[in-house]
Amino acid sequence: MKQHDPIRIGRIQYTNAWPIFYHLQQETSGERIELISKVPSELNHSLSEGLLDVSAISSFAYGLNDERYVLLPDLSVSSNGKVGSIFLFMKKSLNEVRNGSIAFTTASATSVNLLRIIMEKFLGGKPRYITAAPDLESMLKEADAALLIGDDAIRAAWSEHPYEVMDLGQAWKEHTGLGMTFAVWAVRRAYAEDRPETVRAIYEAFQRSKQRSMADLGPVTKEACLRIGGTENFWNRYFSGLNYDFGQSQWNGLQLYFEYAKELGLIQRTIPLRIWSNNTVVQVNS
Numbered sequence: 105m106k107q108h109d110p111i112r113i114g115r116i117q118y119t120n121a122w123p124i125f126y127h128l129q130q131e132t133s134g135e136r137i138e139l140i141s142k143v144p145s146e147l148n149h150s151l152s153e154g155l156l157d158v159s160a161i162s163s164f165a166y167g168l169n170d171e172r173y174v175l176l177p178d179l180s181v182s183s184n185g186k187v188g189s190i191f192l193f194m195k196k197s198l199n200e201v202r203n204g205s206i207a208f209t210t211a212s213a214t215s216v217n218l219l220r221i222i223m224e225k226f227l228g229g230k231p232r233y234i235t236a237a238p239d240l241e242s243m244l245k246e247a248d249a250a251l252l253i254g255d256d257a258i259r260a261a262w263s264e265h266p267y268e269v270m271d272l273g274q275a276w277k278e279h280t281g282l283g284m285t286f287a288v289w290a291v292r293r294a295y296a297e298d299r300p301e302t303v304r305a306i307y308e309a310f311q312r313s314k315q316r317s318m319a320d321l322g323p324v325t326k327e328a329c330l331r332i333g334g335t336e337n338f339w340n341r342y343f344s345g346l347n348y349d350f351g352q353s354q355w356n357g358l359q360l361y362f363e364y365a366k367e368l369g370l371i372q373r374t375i376p377l378r379i380w381s382n383n384t385v386v387q388v389n390s
């Protein structure tokens with residue numbers, strides 16, 4: 105790799121991560137960056153293929169590649185209860201869906217596995233799963249319920265529909281008492297070892313961007329209204345309901361999620377959380 109290649113950063117193509125990305129370009133000083141926007145499942149793939157250096161990815165995808173990644177602290181898309189954009193739309197009762205059929209969006213990795221934990225471990229069900237492009241009506245032609253995430257979920261919830269809706273952040277909270285982390289900021293370990301100063305500069309720029317957004321959500325909510333629709337009040341509540349930190353309280357929820365995922369055979373090992381801290385890697389346990 106040439107020393108001066110721009111750092112390739114993966115950006116979630118949904119509104120949920122805007123507060124962290126919104127001021128990023130302005131907050132970088134001198135670092136050349138290339139921002140690549142995709143849905144989470146594509147970012148997961150690109151980072152694992154080495155096509156990105158740093159990316160917001162599905163927290164589940166960290167569990168599939170933890171030895172090759174290191175996580176940036178205090179950056180995540182999390183919720184402590186309702187998330188507001190990860191919904192299961194059900195055309196039958198939950199009791200029927202539990203042993204019926206569910207269509208998963210192709211865009212997700214964390215939420216599909218979270219839904220499996222909810223259905224199989226918490227509710228004792230055994231549904232059949234299919235994966236489909238994120239379109240509510242066509243998904244519900246094929247299955248009893250449909251899982252959507254991000255702006256697809258928000259838009260579907262706005263449409264006039266007759267379906268029961270489960271918020272997965274809320275269901276997780278009800279069953280565990282904990283919050284849930286859906287996206288984490290991962291750096292390829294090899295990249296962090298080669299370019300520690302670049303990682304530090306980008307990390308600090310992400311933090312400044314997030315702090316600016318949280319101090320004044322106005323510009324972010326206004327742009328969300330223009331680009332996606334809805335009211336400023338809606339977006340203010342949405343962004344304020346999400347949590348963008350990644351510290352002990354988020355680690356606890358995520359470690360329990362990985363433990364349950366392992367119980368169900370969705371991942372094969374215990375997953376340690378390796379956190380980048382001042383150019384060293386610290387392993388944390390709850």
Ligand SMILES: C=C(O[C@@H]1C=C(C(=O)O)C=C[C@H]1O)C(=O)O
Pocket residue numbers: 116118120144145161162163181187189190211212213214215216253254255286287
């Ligand atoms: C809050 C959300 O979290 C997301 C859900 C993800 C997943 O299910 O894999 C990945 C990243 C986040 O974008 C959302 O999409 O609305």
